[in-house]
Amino acid sequence: MNCKRYVYIVLIFLILGALPIIAQTRVTVERDFDNGWQLMVDGEPLVVHGIVWTFVPIGENYSYILWNQSDEYIRTLIDTDAELLKAMGVNVIRVFSDVPPQWVQYLYQRHGIYTVVNDLFGRYGMTVDGRWLGRTDYSDMRTRELILDQVRATAERYKGVPGVLFYLLGNENNYGLEWDSDAIEDLPVGQRLEVRAGYLYSLFEEGVRTVKDVDPFKPVGIVNGDIQYLNIIKELVPTMDLIGINTYRGERAEDLFYSSIANSLDIPLVFTELGADAFNIRTGREDQLSQAMFIHSQWQEIYQQSYGKGLSQNVLGGFVFEWIDEWWKSGMVEGLDEHDMTGTWANGAYWTDAVQNENNMNEEWFGIAYQSPLTEDGINKRRLRAAYYVLQQAWVLDQYSSTAEEVEEHFAGIDVEMIALRTELDSMATELQEEPVVSMSGSLNILSRAEFDNLSIGAGFKQGLTISNGQW
Amino acid sequence: MSRLQIRKNSEKKKVRGRYGLIVLIAIMLPSACVTNYPFDVMDPPWIPEDGDNSSAVEIDESLLPDERDEFPVFFSSDDRPRIDGDFSEWQGLDGALTRRPVYGGNHDPSDAEGFFVLRTDGVRLYIYARVSDDVPNANSLSGSLAWRGDTVEVFFGDVTARHTGYLEGDNQIRLVGRDLEGPLTDIVVNQATLNPTAGLAAHTVFHEKGYEVEASIPLNLLGIDGLSPGQRVRGDFQVNDADETERDRLVHWFSPEDVGYFDPSSWGNGRVVELPEERKENPIEL
Numbered sequence: 001m002n003c004k005r006y007v008y009i010v011l012i013f014l015i016l017g018a019l020p021i022i023a024q025t026r027v028t029v030e031r032d033f034d035n036g037w038q039l040m041v042d043g044e045p046l047v048v049h050g051i052v053w054t055f056v057p058i059g060e061n062y063s064y065i066l067w068n069q070s071d072e073y074i075r076t077l078i079d080t081d082a083e084l085l086k087a088m089g090v091n092v093i094r095v096f097s098d099v100p101p102q103w104v105q106y107l108y109q110r111h112g113i114y115t116v117v118n119d120l121f122g123r124y125g126m127t128v129d130g131r132w133l134g135r136t137d138y139s140d141m142r143t144r145e146l147i148l149d150q151v152r153a154t155a156e157r158y159k160g161v162p163g164v165l166f167y168l169l170g171n172e173n174n175y176g177l178e179w180d181s182d183a184i185e186d187l188p189v190g191q192r193l194e195v196r197a198g199y200l201y202s203l204f205e206e207g208v209r210t211v212k213d214v215d216p217f218k219p220v221g222i223v224n225g226d227i228q229y230l231n232i233i234k235e236l237v238p239t240m241d242l243i244g245i246n247t248y249r250g251e252r253a254e255d256l257f258y259s260s261i262a263n264s265l266d267i268p269l270v271f272t273e274l275g276a277d278a279f280n281i282r283t284g285r286e287d288q289l290s291q292a293m294f295i296h297s298q299w300q301e302i303y304q305q306s307y308g309k310g311l312s313q314n315v316l317g318g319f320v321f322e323w324i325d326e327w328w329k330s331g332m333v334e335g336l337d338e339h340d341m342t343g344t345w346a347n348g349a350y351w352t353d354a355v356q357n358e359n360n361m362n363e364e365w366f367g368i369a370y371q372s373p374l375t376e377d378g379i380n381k382r383r384l385r386a387a388y389y390v391l392q393q394a395w396v397l398d399q400y401s402s403t404a405e406e407v408e409e410h411f412a413g414i415d416v417e418m419i420a421l422r423t424e425l426d427s428m429a430t431e432l433q434e435e436p437v438v439s440m441s442g443s444l445n446i447l448s449r450a451e452f453d454n455l456s457i458g459a460g461f462k463q464g465l466t467i468s469n470g471q472w
Numbered sequence: 473m474s475r476l477q478i479r480k481n482s483e484k485k486k487v488r489g490r491y492g493l494i495v496l497i498a499i500m501l502p503s504a505c506v507t508n509y510p511f512d513v514m515d516p517p518w519i520p521e522d523g524d525n526s527s528a529v530e531i532d533e534s535l536l537p538d539e540r541d542e543f544p545v546f547f548s549s550d551d552r553p554r555i556d557g558d559f560s561e562w563q564g565l566d567g568a569l570t571r572r573p574v575y576g577g578n579h580d581p582s583d584a585e586g587f588f589v590l591r592t593d594g595v596r597l598y599i600y601a602r603v604s605d606d607v608p609n610a611n612s613l614s615g616s617l618a619w620r621g622d623t624v625e626v627f628f629g630d631v632t633a634r635h636t637g638y639l640e641g642d643n644q645i646r647l648v649g650r651d652l653e654g655p656l657t658d659i660v661v662n663q664a665t666l667n668p669t670a671g672l673a674a675h676t677v678f679h680e681k682g683y684e685v686e687a688s689i690p691l692n693l694l695g696i697d698g699l700s701p702g703q704r705v706r707g708d709f710q711v712n713d714a715d716e717t718e719r720d721r722l723v724h725w726f727s728p729e730d731v732g733y734f735d736p737s738s739w740g741n742g743r744v745v746e747l748p749e750e751r752k753e754n755p756i757e758l
Contacts, residue, residue, distance in 0.1 A: 141512040183513050188530050189728040190573025191520050198518020230717055232518055249617055256612070256621075260717035348616025348663030356662045357638060357695070 024217045029241050036313020037268035047399040048317030053093040059336050061328035076377050082111035089395035094319045101161040108163025119154045121170040122147050137179040138199040151207045155214035166218045169207045172225030172246045197229045201236040208240045223272045230264040244272035250349025251297035258305045258312035271318025279365035280353040281343050289420035290352040292386035299394045300411040307400040325367035340364045386420035520577040528580040543568040545590040547701045548747035552593050555673035555688045562600040564751020565589045568709045568725040576721030584713035584721045592699045597689050604682040607715040610652045615665035618648040620718040625710040627732045630696045632704045636737045640695045644733050647685045649676035705742040708732045
């Protein structure tokens with residue numbers, strides 16, 4: 001009798017001890033030989049319809065720490081954004097700072113939105129034994145040790161936290177291989193970049209193993225700048241589960257992009273950044289249509305290349321860059337209250353405003369939501385751009401189970417121009433409400449648009465009205 | 473100032489000097505305990521290997537061009553090349569040879585070595601490139617992204633004063649061969665693909681072991697008023713080579729770094745010279 005009791009007690013302890021493990025969400029990437037790759041959460045497929053969640057308010061910059069604000073403010077901000085994101089179809093966010101575990105859990109349990117934990121892996125410099133080093137030297141043993149310590153600490157912090165979908169290491173660190181040393185200088189010039197990359201990717205492999213060692217229930221990947229160094233990644237990072245790619249290739253990445261990854265790496269990919277800015281340097285004004293058009297095309301291609309469509313079938317989804325405009329990006333520490341219209345880099349693939357000898361990419365205008373200077377509950381109001389509604393319509397279609405024909409039909413049925421026209425008019429109406437007196441040029445523009453399409457437009461906006469002193 | 477004052481001042485200086493020395497030692501001592509860099513460096517986990525059949529060689533850097541070297545731009549107002557895939561007009565002219573590996577391992581004469589010749593009639597810039605390539609591919613990427621595939625690029629400008637950002641007259645010219653079987657070639661200038669216009673033409677011919685391309689671009693599309701003999705110019709020449717996936721080799725004529733697309737100070741020197749009557753042998757056979 002006593003013996004049985006002991007057995008029961010031991011069993012109860014064993015079961016109780018195993019509960020946290022049993023309760024862990026198991027996320028995997030799985031390949032069906034015929035149809036390609038899927039992300040699975042507890043055995044159920046989940047596509048990555050993600051957003052790079054940005055929240056820096058107007059007037060602040062990169063040093064702003066949301067998590068230092070009051071819990072009430074954080075909750076209000078999360079609720080404000082998560083409601084909009086959820087309505088759009090977002091199911092996972094990527095953030096450039098660590099979201100404290102309690103808020104990862106809150107996002108998931110309150111709003112059903114997962115979070116990707118992203119350790120930046122020394123991307124923007126690091127402190128080594130009390131000394132700040134702007135250029136991380138991945139060949140230095142001490143630096144490597146500290147990075148791995150940090151990675152282990154991150155994994156331990158998030159292990160078992162409800163809402164963590166997977167882990168990512170770095171953020172296009174391959175673009176920052178700039179350290180110099182005697183060892184590097186001794187190499188032939190043509191080998192230096194690749195040798196530096198070798199140090200980085202070998203450390204990535206150690207980082208991936210470290211995370212898996214702490215949390216074996218979630219996939220681990222890296223964030224690469226485009227598909228540079230695929231041959232080195234193939235050799236040096238064999239245990240990662242997926243690769244994150246930041247890329248800005250305009251409307252399409254093209255088949256070669258996907259097939260290069262498929263042929264080099266036996267893992268799926270996630271776009272960790274893709275998108276378009278919403279400012280046109282040719283017209284000198286916001287251009288919701290172009291942004292929406294590029295994003296529509298990018299996601300059509302993602303659907304075409306995903307599970308079961310007969311092409312590369314290796315893309316799990318992506319994170320649209322980004323949620324709201326970040327007004328600090330251009331000046332970094334100055335002009336934080338100004339929405340800068342200066343192009344910061346050139347990319348001809350965004351052909352709608354590509355101009356020879358001019359930067360056409362406006363770093364402060366990548367949001368699929370504009371943030372207004374007006375606030376509500378201390379939060380800058382979000383004004384949704386056309387891209388938001390395009391994605392909302394696009395993501396309704398199941399990315400994995402749909403056929404290639406259904407994808408064609410679905411995306412062809414999204415009237416990007418109509419959506420853009422409507423949201424631009426809504427935006428102008430909102431501006432009018434916020435700022436009653438408008439310039440004549442803006443008003444005339446509204447009328448010409450309205451006459452052009454004879455639309456039924458929202459937000460209390462009316463057609464055919466005349467203008468009197470800036471009032472409708 | 474009295475002698476006494478001078479002596480007092482002198483003593484004050486000595487005292488200050490002693491204090492200074494003590495402060496300096498106090499500062500230096502702790503810093504001597506801090507880890508010194510450079511660091512404990514591990515052996516490289518990755519050394520690029522040249523393929524089994526590669527003829528790659530480590531280039532003697534002393535043979536590469538420096539600031540004293542100039543690439544020629546041959547001037548003739550009456551003898552102009554026709555852009556038709558017949559490259560005979562380029563025969564025997566001097567040019568720039570890309571042998572400086574920037575990325576992708578050692579220089580390989582049989583893969584991504586380009587020979588570039590420039591000509592002008594004062595109104596147009598004419599470009600010729602002959603490139604060795606063990607796996608020549610047609611390029612289907614859009615113009616501004618086409619550097620990821622097989623392409624040649626000419627950096628060219630008429631602003632000779634040192635500057636580190638593009639000015640009017642600075643150009644990144646990319647020639648993109650679109651069809652292995654045909655001449656279709658896009659001309660991309662400063663990230664924008666140029667639309668057909670008078671005087672604008674390009675023609676690519678692919679071979680088994682490389683490709684040749686020639687192009688004509690009106691100088692006004694390059695922001696250049698004109699070119700005349702004796703005029704100094706700036707430029708560099710680049711071969712982008714992609715064999716299996718996207719660009720895996722990048723070779724320059726002048727700069728060891730991949731910065732020419734935003735920093736003209738990395739370019740080398742050139743000069744407009746009269747078109748010679750006698751021609752030489754060509755350095756690359758495809």
